[in-house]
Each structure stands twice: as C-alpha cells, then as structure tokens.
Amino acid sequence: MEAFAENGYAATRVEEVAKRAGVSKGLLYLYFKTKEDLFKAVIRNFVSPRLDALIQDIGNSDLTAEEFLRGPFLDFAKKVPRSPARVLARLMIAEGPKHPDLVAWYWENVVSKGMAAIRTVLEKGVRGGEFHRSAVDDFPQLLVSPVLFAMVWTQVFDAHDKLDTDGLMEGHISLVLNSIKVDR
Amino acid sequence: MEAFAENGYAATRVEEVAKRAGVSKGLLYLYFKTKEDLFKAVIRNFVSPRLDALIQDIGNSDLTAEEFLRGPFLDFAKKVPRSPARVLARLMIAEGPKHPDLVAWYWENVVSKGMAAIRTVLEKGVRGGEFHRSAVDDFPQLLVSPVLFAMVWTQVFDAHDKLDTDGLMEGHISLVLNSIKVDR
Amino acid sequence: MEAFAENGYAATRVEEVAKRAGVSKGLLYLYFKTKEDLFKAVIRNFVSPRLDALIQDIGNSDLTAEEFLRGPFLDFAKKVPRSPARVLARLMIAEGPKHPDLVAWYWENVVSKGMAAIRTVLEKGVRGGEFHRSAVDDFPQLLVSPVLFAMVWTQVFDAHDKLDTDGLMEGHISLVLNSIKVDR
Amino acid sequence: MEAFAENGYAATRVEEVAKRAGVSKGLLYLYFKTKEDLFKAVIRNFVSPRLDALIQDIGNSDLTAEEFLRGPFLDFAKKVPRSPARVLARLMIAEGPKHPDLVAWYWENVVSKGMAAIRTVLEKGVRGGEFHRSAVDDFPQLLVSPVLFAMVWTQVFDAHDKLDTDGLMEGHISLVLNSIKVDR
DNA sequence: TATGAATGAGATTTCATTCAT
DNA sequence: TATGAATGAAATCTCATTCAT
Numbered sequence: 088m089e090a091f092a093e094n095g096y097a098a099t100r101v102e103e104v105a106k107r108a109g110v111s112k113g114l115l116y117l118y119f120k121t122k123e124d125l126f127k128a129v130i131r132n133f134v135s136p137r138l139d140a141l142i143q144d145i146g147n148s149d150l151t152a153e154e155f156l157r158g159p160f161l162d163f164a165k166k167v168p169r170s171p172a173r174v175l176a177r178l179m180i181a182e183g184p185k186h187p188d189l190v191a192w193y194w195e196n197v198v199s200k201g202m203a204a205i206r207t208v209l210e211k212g213v214r215g216g217e218f219h220r221s222a223v224d225d226f227p228q229l230l231v232s233p234v235l236f237a238m239v240w241t242q243v244f245d246a247h248d249k250l251d252t253d254g255l256m257e258g259h260i261s262l263v264l265n266s267i268k269v270d271r
Numbered sequence: 272m273e274a275f276a277e278n279g280y281a282a283t284r285v286e287e288v289a290k291r292a293g294v295s296k297g298l299l300y301l302y303f304k305t306k307e308d309l310f311k312a313v314i315r316n317f318v319s320p321r322l323d324a325l326i327q328d329i330g331n332s333d334l335t336a337e338e339f340l341r342g343p344f345l346d347f348a349k350k351v352p353r354s355p356a357r358v359l360a361r362l363m364i365a366e367g368p369k370h371p372d373l374v375a376w377y378w379e380n381v382v383s384k385g386m387a388a389i390r391t392v393l394e395k396g397v398r399g400g401e402f403h404r405s406a407v408d409d410f411p412q413l414l415v416s417p418v419l420f421a422m423v424w425t426q427v428f429d430a431h432d433k434l435d436t437d438g439l440m441e442g443h444i445s446l447v448l449n450s451i452k453v454d455r
Numbered sequence: 456m457e458a459f460a461e462n463g464y465a466a467t468r469v470e471e472v473a474k475r476a477g478v479s480k481g482l483l484y485l486y487f488k489t490k491e492d493l494f495k496a497v498i499r500n501f502v503s504p505r506l507d508a509l510i511q512d513i514g515n516s517d518l519t520a521e522e523f524l525r526g527p528f529l530d531f532a533k534k535v536p537r538s539p540a541r542v543l544a545r546l547m548i549a550e551g552p553k554h555p556d557l558v559a560w561y562w563e564n565v566v567s568k569g570m571a572a573i574r575t576v577l578e579k580g581v582r583g584g585e586f587h588r589s590a591v592d593d594f595p596q597l598l599v600s601p602v603l604f605a606m607v608w609t610q611v612f613d614a615h616d617k618l619d620t621d622g623l624m625e626g627h628i629s630l631v632l633n634s635i636k637v638d639r
Numbered sequence: 640m641e642a643f644a645e646n647g648y649a650a651t652r653v654e655e656v657a658k659r660a661g662v663s664k665g666l667l668y669l670y671f672k673t674k675e676d677l678f679k680a681v682i683r684n685f686v687s688p689r690l691d692a693l694i695q696d697i698g699n700s701d702l703t704a705e706e707f708l709r710g711p712f713l714d715f716a717k718k719v720p721r722s723p724a725r726v727l728a729r730l731m732i733a734e735g736p737k738h739p740d741l742v743a744w745y746w747e748n749v750v751s752k753g754m755a756a757i758r759t760v761l762e763k764g765v766r767g768g769e770f771h772r773s774a775v776d777d778f779p780q781l782l783v784s785p786v787l788f789a790m791v792w793t794q795v796f797d798a799h800d801k802l803d804t805d806g807l808m809e810g811h812i813s814l815v816l817n818s819i820k821v822d823r
Numbered sequence: 824t825a826t827g828a829a830t831g832a833g834a835t836t837t838c839a840t841t842c843a844t
Numbered sequence: 845t846a847t848g849a850a851t852g853a854a855a856t857c858t859c860a861t862t863c864a865t
Contacts, residue, residue, distance in 0.1 A: 095279060254409065481859085566799075
C-alpha cells in the first residue's frame with residue numbers, strides 16, 4: 088500500500104512492492120497472477136475498521152442526532168484526513184477510472200454504506216424534531232465533502248498552506264448544525 | 272491533456288500524445304526535453320479562463336455578497352464539476368505529490384488566488400453587515416469543498432450513483448447562507 | 456570487448472554485446488546500470504595478465520639489465536602488438552578523453568606500474584655499470600613507444616603496409632642498447 | 640574538426656557540427672550527402688602544411704643528415720605532438736578501421752610520403768658516411784614512433800603525468816644518433 | 824514455499840535525414 | 845543559398861512476467 092500510495096499504480100514497480108514486503112518478486116507472482124491482481128488485493132485489504140465502527144455506532148447509539156454529529160462523527164472526520172486512509176482515497180481518485188471493478192467493490196463496501204449511515208442520522212434528526220428538512224437530506228454528500236477535501240488538501244498543498252483539519256471539521260459541523268437545527 | 276487525463280502521467284505513452292496531436296514522437300522531443308517536461312507544459316497551459324473571469328468579477332461587481340454567491344459564484348460552481356477542469360483536478364491529485372514544482376505553480380497561479388477571492392467576498396459580506404462572523408471566515412475552503420467533491424465524484428462514482436451536481440451546489444449555497452446570514 | 460573494439464563505444468549497440476554474450480539485452484541492464492557502466496566493466500576486466508607477469512619478473516629475476524631487455528622484455532614487446540591488448544589500447548586512445556575515470560583506473564593499474572617497472576630495470580643497469588646515463592632514464596617512454604606504435608600501425612595501416620612487428624622490436628632494442636651500453 | 644576530435648565520429652551530432660560552423664543542419668546536407676561524407680571532407684581538408692613543408696625541405700636542403708635530424712626534423716617532431724594535428728591522429732586511430740577509404744587516402748597523401756622522406760634522409764646519411772647501417776634503415780618507423788607516442792600520451796594521460804614532449808624528442812634524437820653515427 | 828536470474832515486449836529518447844519555404 | 849520544423853528508424857533503458865532450482 089505504501090508503495091502504490093507514493094507512486095500510483097503504473098509508476099510502482101513490482102520489485103519495489105516485493106522489497107518493502109521483504110520477499111522476492113517471484114513470491115508475489117505465486118500469490119497474485121498479475122500486478123493488477125496484487126494491486127486490487129492491496130486495496131481491498133486496506134479497509135478502514137474505523138468506518139465500520141462508526142456505522143455500527145449509529146444503530147446502537149442512543150445519542151441525539153446533534154450529539155452524534157458533534158461526537159462520534161466529528162471524531163471520525165477529524166481523524167480520517169491525516170490517517171492512512173487518505174492515501175487510499177487518493178489512489179481511488181487517481182486509479183479508479185482505470186479499474187472499474189475496484190471502484191465497484193469500493194462503492195459497495197465503503198461508500199454506499201457510509202452514505203446510508205449519514206442518511207440514517209439525518210432522518211433520525213428530522214423525525215425527532217431536531218432538524219428541519221434541508222439540502223443535506225437530498226445531498227448527504229455535503230456532510231462529508233470537507234472530509235474528502237481535507238484528505239486531498241493535506242496530500243497536495245500541505246507544503247504551501249498547512250490546513251488545520253481539526254478546525255476545519257469543527258467549523259463545518261457547527262456551520263451545518265447552525266443551518267439545519269430547529270430553533271427552540 | 273486528454274491523454275494524460277485519461278491514463279495518468281505514467282500510463283500515458285508519449286506516442287499516444289503525439290498521435291492525438293497529429294505529429295511524430297520526435298517532434299515532441301524537439302519542443303520538450305523529456306516526457307515530464309511535456310507533462311508540465313500541458314498542465315500549465317491548461318488554465319481555466321473561467322476562474323480568472325470569476326476573480327475579475329469580484330473586484331468589479333457591485334452586487335451584494337449574497338447576490339454574488341447566489342449569482343456568479345454558484346454559476347461557476349455548477350459549471351466546473353463537469354467541465355474539462357475536473358480532469359485537471361484529478362491529475363493534480365494523482366500526480367501532484369510526484370511533481371512538487373507543478374503543485375507550486377498551480378498553487379501560486381490558481382489555488383491561492385481563488386482562496387483570496389473567496390475571502391474578499393466573505394469579508395465584504397461581514398463588513399457590509401450581511402453576514403456575521405463564522406467558520407467560513409477562518410476556513411474559506413468550506414465554501415469550495417463541495418466543488419472539489421463533485422469533480423471527484425463525477426469521475427469516480429458516476430456509474431454507481433449519478434450526482435445531481437447542480438442541485439448539490441444550490442443546496443450547498445443555501446445551506447451556507449442560511450447559516451451565516453444576519454437575520455433582519 | 457570484441458564488440459566495443461570493433462566499433463568503438465558509441466557505435467556499439469547494447470544488443471550486439473548481448474547477442475555475442477548469448478544473453479538478452481535486459482540481463483545486461485540487470486548487471487550494469489547503463490551502457491557506459493557496462494563499457495567500463497568490460498575495459499577493467501580486460502587486464503593483461505602478461506604485463507603483470509612481466510612486472511613480477513623484474514623483481515625476481517637475476518638477469519642483467521641487458522639480458523632482461525633482450526629476454527623477457529623483448530618477448531613481451533613482440534607479443535603485445537598483435538595480441539588482444541592492442542584493441543584495448545585503441546579503445547583507450549579513442550574513448551579515453553570521454554571517460555576520464557576509466558583513464559584514471561587504467562593509469563593507476565596499468566600504465567604507471569609499467570613505467571615504474573621500466574625505470575627499475577634501467578636503474579639496475581646504470582647502478583650495475585652496464586648502462587651509462589642517457590635520455591631513457593628521463594624518458595622511459597622511449598623504450599615503449601615502438602610498442603604503442605606497432606599496436607596502432609597494425610590496426611590502421613596493415614592493409615597498406617604490413618609491419619614486421621617482431622623485426623621492429625628487435626631493431627628497437629638493439630638500437631637502444633647500442634646507444635646506452637657502456638663500452639668495455 | 641573540433642567536434643569530431645572531441646567526440647569521435649559516431650558520438651558527434653551533425654547539429655553540433657552545424658552549430659559550431661554557424662550554419663543550419665540543412666545547409667550541411669546541401670554540401671554533403673551524408674554525415675560520413677562530411678566527416679571525410681573534414682579529415683581531408685585538415686592536411687598539415689607542416690609535413691609537406693618538411694618533405695620539401697629534404698630535397699632542397701644542403702644540410703648533412705645529422706644536421707637535418709637535429710634541425711628541421713626535431714623542430715617538426717617537437718611541434719606536432721601538441722599541434723592540432725594530434726587530434727587528427729587520434730581520429731585516424733579511432734575511426735580508421737571503420738573508414739578504410741579514409742585510411743587509404745591518408746596513407747597515400749600523408750603517411751607513405753612521410754616514410755619515404757625519412758628513408759631519403761637516412762640513406763643520404765649512410766651514403767655520405769655519416770651513419771652506419773642499422774635497424775632504422777629497415778624500420779624507419781623507429782624514428783617517428785615517439786612522435787605518435789607523444790601525440791597519444793598528451794591526449795590521454797596528460798592529466799595524470801604531463802609529458803615534456805620537447806625533452807622527449809630531443810632525447811630520442813640524441814639516443815638514435817648516438818646509436819647510428821659513425822665514430823670518427 | 825521461495826528465490827532471483829533471465830527474458831522480451833514495449834517504453835523513452837536520440838538523431839541522421841528530408842523538405843516546405 | 846539557407847533555414848529549421850518535422851520525421852522515423854533505431855538506440856537505450858524499463859519492468860512485468862517466467863522459470864529453473
């Protein structure tokens with residue numbers, strides 16, 4: 088994963104992967120038929136347990152929607168942009184269009200689940216009278232777009248303008264809540 | 272640009288670029304010392320005139336901040352995610368870390384200018400009493416993160432979930448404005 | 456060595472070297488980073504064991520200086536001009552100025568040692584009263600210049616005037632000895 | 640000539656020759672059909688007028704053979720090793736075997752004439768009773784071998800051991816004369 | 824299971840030569 | 845006569861993949 092993350096799929100040499108794994112090139116070909124196979128396996132095995140945990144939380148928790156957003160979700164949103172997961176995001180952006188089955192797998196196992204989870208929280212908020220209906224109901228992506236943004240920014244522009252990702256996430260959540268919360 | 276956008280830097284053959292340009296491989300090497308040089312030149316010559324126009328607008332316009340966000344800015348935000356610029360964004364994300372001078376150029380000529388422009392609009396809004404202070408003043412990135420998000424999504428996940436980018440942008444602007452506008 | 460000797464460095468194709476070695480182009484690049492590396496390795500591994508033997512002889516032998524020049528040295532001088540070493544000489548002349556580190560290596564490991572050996576013999580002759588002081592003490596090169604001359608001539612002008620290299624060498628030694636020997 | 644001398648035939652680019660000549664590549668091809676044609680023309684036009692002058696001298700002069708060797712010949716032998724002609728020698732050694740017609744031309748116009756001239760001088764010496772018969776009569780090459788040697792050495796080993804070419808030549812002539820002069 | 828030497832197809836790069844102007 | 849943009853064949857070099865051990 089390290090190697091692919093640094094150089095992208097095409098520019099990563101199989102030998103480089105073998106070296107970092109401490110094995111010979113030949114052994115890789117015993118386990119994976121082609122370089123692409125190897126790449127896919129690498130990506131698939133790199134699933135964030137954090138996201139799964141978060142999704143689990145939603146069902147089990149007895150927090151209000153706002154508490155959830157300010158608590159576990161914000162937590163998650165703060166950790167991800169500087170976690171190893173960010174390189175996976177970059178890889179998916181870079182290589183996705185050339186590896187549709189990888190995107191499909193990623194969509195099914197990660198993205199769609201995540202989106203569903205967010206919808207669940209928002210609906211809970213609306214039903215419970217915490218939130219009024221708003222754009223985020225139709226576009227739950229608005230809730231996560233700064234997360235993606237931060238993952239990208241930290242990998243591309245950090246040298247020119249280091250982003251306070253924690254602050255960004257806190258600001259984002261307060262901005263959204265300020266917009267969708269029902270006044271009492 | 273087409274070729275690099277489709278395949279990424281490493282996977283694009285110089286011959287492919289030459290063929291699409293309707294010239295011979297050799298000619299490219301007459302103008303560019305290496306494949307990397309060629310790549311950099313391609314990227315640099317692909318500046319969105321749209322962004323420049325938008326930045327110009329800000330100085331000249333006599334619109335209120337809200338009118339600006341709902342007008343020219345929303346316009347821009349709707350057009351970009353499906354414009355050719357999106358492939359440039361993807362290329363920068365994919366190849367940036369391996370080509371720091373390209374990132375530096377892009378930062379200076381595009382990103383920092385854009386960020387400054389947004390700050391100008393927001394300050395105008397605050398000074399004019401339209402907006403109260405909020406997270407977007409510290410993190411103007413929050414205003415553009417859905418634009419990046421949409422550019423990425425449309426290139427990676429469109430096959431699985433086609434995003435209504437216009438709707439997303441409208442929703443985003445209304446969400447933000449709802450949060451930062453001063454009540455009267 | 457054959458290939459480089461025939462065509463010179465620039466005009467020799469790596470593929471040609473590989474073919475003569477009975478391996479693939481790729482393998483050469485596994486062992487040598489560049490064509491130049493390969494070339495240097497070829498040259499360095501082509502050390503004449505004959506010269507080393509000659510140099511050894513000087514220390515060990517109990518011959519008089521004249522006997523040495525008429526014996527082992529003349530032997531060496533007769534063999535070299537038509538030995539494989541001559542192509543190495545031609546290569547060093549042709550390619551040396553473009554590969555200074557190769558010249559440096561050759562100087563240290565071959566030429567300077569050879570010159571020192573000749574000086575040793577001449578000094579022995581002078582000290583032993585065989586030879587009087589002469590120009591060859593200051594310019595031991597005079598003793599070997601016909602060897603180089605013959606190596607060059609046989610490679611360039613043989614078709615036009617075949618040189619009797621053995622005769623040349625014998626004539627040279629007798630000429631020199633006639634000039635430097637002390638009359639008794 | 641400069642360009643070919645520095646890099647050898649194969650490694651010299653036609654463009655480099657054109658640049659140094661201050662003309663365009665295209666113009667060269669107006670005057671010379673191929674790179675090889677150009678090369679041959681360059682070599683042929685670079686004839687040392689010095690050698691011709693020397694050869695003339697022999698016929699005309701009323702010097703004794705010894706006076707000639709110590710005078711005009713030594714003069715010539717001192718000048719040549721550091722003159723532009725030395726690069727021509729290196730080129731002939733390097734490229735000769737690949738360009739037989741060039742060697743043939745050079746042989747006819749330069750080398751054979753030079754050798755004949757030397758023979759003339761030596762015969763004059765022998766006939767005039769100055770010299771007794773010796774190896775140089777059969778191998779006049781012995782008289783010029785230090786000249787070639789010095790031309791090569793100065794181009795290959797000067798950085799490691801700068802040769803006093805004037806001293807070398809004086810030593811050579813005195814050594815030879817000492818050997819072949821008739822005692823009186 | 825594991826190695827690493829070896830291959831060969833294909834990529835980048837070079838450069839003699841041509842040709843429209 | 846002169847240019848220099850353009851070509852394309854061939855060179856160097858890379859690297860995924862194979863295979864004997």
